[in-house]
Amino acid sequence: xxxxxxxxxxxxxxxxxxxxxxxxxxxxxxxxxxxxxxxxxxxxxxxxxxxxxxxxxxxxxxxxxxxxxxxxxxxxxxxxxxxxxxxxxxxxxxxxxxxxxxxxxxxxxxxxxxxxxxxxxxxxxxxxxxxxxxxxxxxxxxxxxxxxxxxxxxxxxxxxxxxxxxxxxxxxxxxxxxxxxxxxxxxxxxxxxxxxxxxxxxxxxxxxxxxxxxxxxxxxxxxxxxxxxxxxxxxxxxxxxxxxxxxxxxxxxxxxxxxxxxxxxxxxxxxxxxxxxxxxxxxxxxxxxxxxxxxxxxxxxxxxxxxxxxxxxxxxxxxxxxxxxxxxxxxxxxxxxxxxxxxxxxxxxxxxxxxxxxxxxxxxxxxxxxxxxxxxxxxxxxxxxxxxxxxxxxxxxxxxxxxxxxxxxxxxxxxxxxxxxxxxxxxxxxxxxxxxxxx
Amino acid sequence: xxxxxxxxxxxxxxxxxxxxxxxxxxxxxxxxxxxxxxxxxxxxxxxxxxxxxxxxxxxxxxxxxxxxxxxxxxxxxxxxxxxxxxxxxxxxxxxxxxxxxxxxxxxxxxxxxxxxxxxxxxxxxxxxxxxxxxxxxxxxxxxxxxxxxxxxxxxxxxxxxxxxxxxxxxxxxxxxxxxxxxxxxxxxxxxxxxxxxxxxxxxxxxxxxxxxxxxxxxxxxxxxxxxxxxxxxxxxxxxxxxxxxxxxxxxxxxxxxxxxxxxxxxxxxxxxxxxxxxxxxxxxxxxxxxxxxxxxxxxxxxxxxxxxxxxxxxxxxxxxxxxxxxxxxxxxxxxxxxxxxxxxxxxxxxxxxxxxxxxxxxxxxxxxxxxxxxxxxxxxxxxxxxxxxxxxxxxxxxxxxxxxxxxxxxxxxxxxxxxxxxxxxxxxxxxxxxxxxxxxxxxxxxxxxxxxxxxxxxxxxxxxxxxxx
Numbered sequence: 010x011x012x013x014x015x016x017x018x019x020x021x022x023x024x025x026x027x028x029x030x031x032x033x034x035x036x037x038x039x040x041x042x043x044x045x046x047x048x049x050x051x052x053x054x055x056x057x058x059x060x061x062x063x064x065x066x067x068x069x070x071x072x073x074x075x076x077x078x079x080x081x082x083x084x085x086x087x088x089x090x091x092x093x094x095x096x097x098x099x100x101x102x103x104x105x106x107x108x109x110x111x112x113x114x115x116x117x118x119x120x121x122x123x124x125x126x127x128x129x130x131x132x133x134x135x136x137x138x139x140x141x142x143x144x145x146x147x148x149x150x151x152x153x154x155x156x157x158x159x160x161x162x163x164x165x166x167x168x169x170x171x172x173x174x175x176x177x178x179x180x181x182x183x184x185x186x187x188x189x190x191x192x193x194x195x196x197x198x199x200x201x202x203x204x205x206x207x208x209x210x211x212x213x214x215x216x217x218x219x220x221x222x223x224x225x226x227x228x229x230x231x232x233x234x235x236x237x238x239x240x241x242x243x244x245x246x247x248x249x250x251x252x253x254x255x256x257x258x259x260x261x262x263x264x265x266x267x268x269x270x271x272x273x274x275x276x277x278x279x280x281x282x283x284x285x286x287x288x289x290x291x292x293x294x295x296x297x298x299x300x301x302x303x304x305x306x307x308x309x310x311x312x313x314x315x316x317x318x319x320x321x322x323x324x325x326x327x328x329x330x331x332x333x334x335x336x337x338x339x340x341x342x343x344x345x346x347x348x349x350x351x352x353x354x355x356x357x358x359x360x361x362x363x364x365x366x367x368x369x370x371x372x373x374x375x376x377x378x379x380x381x382x383x384x385x386x387x388x389x390x391x392x393x394x395x396x397x398x399x400x401x402x403x404x405x406x407x408x409x410x411x412x413x414x415x416x417x418x419x420x421x422x423x424x425x426x427x428x429x430x431x432x433x434x435x436x437x438x439x440x441x442x443x444x445x446x447x448x
Numbered sequence: 449x450x451x452x453x454x455x456x457x458x459x460x461x462x463x464x465x466x467x468x469x470x471x472x473x474x475x476x477x478x479x480x481x482x483x484x485x486x487x488x489x490x491x492x493x494x495x496x497x498x499x500x501x502x503x504x505x506x507x508x509x510x511x512x513x514x515x516x517x518x519x520x521x522x523x524x525x526x527x528x529x530x531x532x533x534x535x536x537x538x539x540x541x542x543x544x545x546x547x548x549x550x551x552x553x554x555x556x557x558x559x560x561x562x563x564x565x566x567x568x569x570x571x572x573x574x575x576x577x578x579x580x581x582x583x584x585x586x587x588x589x590x591x592x593x594x595x596x597x598x599x600x601x602x603x604x605x606x607x608x609x610x611x612x613x614x615x616x617x618x619x620x621x622x623x624x625x626x627x628x629x630x631x632x633x634x635x636x637x638x639x640x641x642x643x644x645x646x647x648x649x650x651x652x653x654x655x656x657x658x659x660x661x662x663x664x665x666x667x668x669x670x671x672x673x674x675x676x677x678x679x680x681x682x683x684x685x686x687x688x689x690x691x692x693x694x695x696x697x698x699x700x701x702x703x704x705x706x707x708x709x710x711x712x713x714x715x716x717x718x719x720x721x722x723x724x725x726x727x728x729x730x731x732x733x734x735x736x737x738x739x740x741x742x743x744x745x746x747x748x749x750x751x752x753x754x755x756x757x758x759x760x761x762x763x764x765x766x767x768x769x770x771x772x773x774x775x776x777x778x779x780x781x782x783x784x785x786x787x788x789x790x791x792x793x794x795x796x797x798x799x800x801x802x803x804x805x806x807x808x809x810x811x812x813x814x815x816x817x818x819x820x821x822x823x824x825x826x827x828x829x830x831x832x833x834x835x836x837x838x839x840x841x842x843x844x845x846x847x848x849x850x851x852x853x854x855x856x857x858x859x860x861x862x863x864x865x866x867x868x869x870x871x872x873x874x875x876x877x878x879x880x881x882x883x884x885x886x887x888x889x890x891x892x893x894x895x896x897x898x899x900x901x902x903x904x905x906x907x908x909x910x911x912x913x914x915x916x917x
Contacts, residue, residue: 132849132852133819133820133849133851134809134817134820134821134849134856135817135819136791136849136856137791138879139852139854139878139879139880140879141877141878141879142878145791149786149787149788150785150786152786160879163853163881163883163884164852164853164854164879164880164881164883164884165852166878166879166880166881167879
């Protein structure tokens with residue numbers, strides 16, 4: 010059987026082959042990982058759908074593959090073919106989730122992805138999609154495959170409006186840097202929106218070029234999207250965390266004994282979980298189509314993690330229902346998993362708010378970019394000892410630089426300041442009861 | 449001698465060749481058109497479509513006036529002046545041929561009368577009345593067409609054994625005419641001679657006439673021919689022919705029994721073969737397929753990148769309008785446009801009595817390809833217009849893809865089917881559904897309504913027939 014790349018997750022259409030864990034002629038067991046794939050979101054392994062012998066490996070390390078592409082061929086060993094029905098059922102199992110049938114010629118000729126658009130006109134009669142000769146000529150001239158264009162007229166007939174909509178979609182995707190496959194499938198458009206002018210940097214000295222990884226491309230696309238579409242405001246603030254630090258110092262050994270490392274970020278999670286509960290708009294999203302604000306009755310906070318491959322934001326679920334011990338343990342586990350690129354794609358989805366803490370590296374006030382479709386993000390710098398006025402006297406306190414970036418379409422200045430004040434109060438008036446471990 | 453130079457040379461001035469030459473000239477190319485016949489227009493105009501249709505029209509009147517007696521209008525016996533009929537027919541050919549020449553001259557196309565022969569992939573030698581001419585070209589388009597096949601066993605060197613070319617020349621009206629081959633050419637010309645008064649016998653080796661055409665469309669033609677002709681013999685073949693005085697003795701095999709018969713003339717219409725002998729293709733990279741036709745791709749390009757081939761030389765359906773379309777595609781391909789001969793609907797018309805026309809998918813093809821289709825039919829017996837024309841012997845059918853209700857093919861048998869089929873072509877090219885045709889108002893009373901009613905019958909709501917539901 011040919012093992013095709015299954016649909017990995019919503020919106021993930023393919024990735025780059027990181028490593029191939031089997032060789033031709035090797036025996037493989039069902040569910041044994043045979044390949045590692047870097048997608049736009051993570052690195053994951055692909056399990057074998059059945060036991061057998063690997064007869065052919067169709068991909069190479071570094072190759073880009075898309076959903077539906079044949080990765081390897083497995084010939085069932087005698088034991089597993091004993092029941093013929095099992096052999097027949099297996100292929101549909103693996104291909105069932107992969108809606109795109111990509112012809113072998115496309116794969117071999119380009120060696121890369123062919124498409125990520127799941128629409129394909131298919132006729133039992135094997136005839137091309139219905140379209141007037143004039144539309145077909147136009148498509149030919151523009152080198153557009155009409156089987157990918159959805160026809161809106163009776164019987165799925167493609168009219169000029171459909172072709173126009175399709176081209177607009179392609180253009181939009183091209184400018185967004187788009188799901189890489191879609192853009193790559195259009196021969197005339199590069200995968201990344203080109204700089205207006207191709208600059209030859211080598212004119213001024215030696216250079217080195219590195220292909221942007223799928224993760225890098227996703228990060229750049231999402232950042233560009235957010236930056237260019239969200240009217241945002243950056244609200245700066247400072248929080249005095251001297252008391253909080255003292256409490257941490259006092260209780261950290263107890264946490265260590267329980268195998269938990271009490272980081273500042275776990276405090277932030279606790280404080281923000283509560284603040285978000287009191288300020289539901291900061292936890293909301295905007296539905297631009299329905300023109301509605303979507304309030305979410307859960308608080309899942311994303312924590313930006315700096316990895317070798319680039320920025321990844323894993324999500325901690327229901328932070329408002331968890332205590333400091335749970336949060337510190339979970340945070341540690343999730344961060345480690347993320348750094349090792351072993352985080353599952355599902356663990357990166359569904360966040361309602363994000364914190365970006367640069368404190369462990371350094372840095373003062375900075376303006377973070379909102380992680381759309383969330384409406385706010387809190388950027389945290391490094392706490393520093395500063396002279397401040399306290400009860401009419403100058404005192405040296407540890408001051409944490411904060412910046413709340415928020416989407417002004419959903420949150421107004423008043424909302425944001427009240428939310429930020431709550432957060433600051435959470436830092437400055439941290440209750441020892443929240444840190445004290447129960448025996 | 450200094451060779452002539454041209455951007456495009458077109459070899460053959462039939463409907464494929466002259467259309468290609470005109471189109472290339474209109475697109476600004478320097479074009480040379482080479483034709484051996486002094487009258488332009490190729491087979492179609494000289495010995496094909498046009499003369500046969502002229503004769504069919506003239507003789508159709510004979511049948512009409514005869515049938516007219518049943519409607520209470522009687523004419524006297526017709527007087528047929530074969531010479532006059534022939535010269536009327538020829539006058540049409542002259543007029544059209546002259547028209548093409550004028551159009552070519554106005555386009556500043558260099559016309560050379562002579563026989564072309566390829567010297568190499570970029571040189572054509574032309575044998576003209578003024579001697580040899582050499583043409584250096586960038587691209588050549590071969591459009592030399594086909595000729596009727598005359599098996600050696602039948603080739604007695606006797607003009608009484610004719611091909612369609614001889615029959616169209618209308619030498620006389622033979623009392624007894626044998627037509628060998630019940631394909632469309634044999635049936636069309638048999639119709640002409642039967643109307644002129646010949647006793648026509650058709651011999652067909654296959655179990656049906658008009659092989660390759662859906663059986664239900666061929667049936668009205670068979671019925672009418674059985675009345676008009678003396679006899680139609682299926683599963684029959686000719687074993688031998690010989691000259692006996694002013695007649696031809698033909699030994700035929702019927703029911704595996706040989707029988708000898710005498711005919712005044714024999715029309716051999718067993719197929720056509722490409723005019724590729726002596727063309728010098730061996731000096732080029734052009735490759736022929738196993739049937740002897742030129743092998744060309746969807747851009748009409750042959751295996752020789754400088755040489756394109758259009759029309760009958762490519763085999764397949766030997767139709768003038770296909771050659772014309774291929775000619776335009778070849779020119780566009782030469783101009784670097786992304787044209788291809790793919791998914792193009794080529795209609796076909798057989799000018800028998802009644803006519804048969806079809807386009808797109810046929811039932812036979814659907815069966816070969818094992819496609820799931822639905823057929824929607826309308827019998828002309830229920831058409832008011834067909835009855836007023838006294839021609840209820842017709843049938844209109846649509847071949848429909850069930851899931852999408854899209855029309856994949858249209859077939860019509862009946863009077864004027866050739867004129868009716870273009871609506872079918874448009875429907876198939878546009879990807880129309882049966883609903884599209886059913887909802888388009890067709891004028892009453894016309895034969896075109898049969899298309900609408902056939903579409904309605906797909907939904908079980910045809911006005912003039914009862915639904916099977």
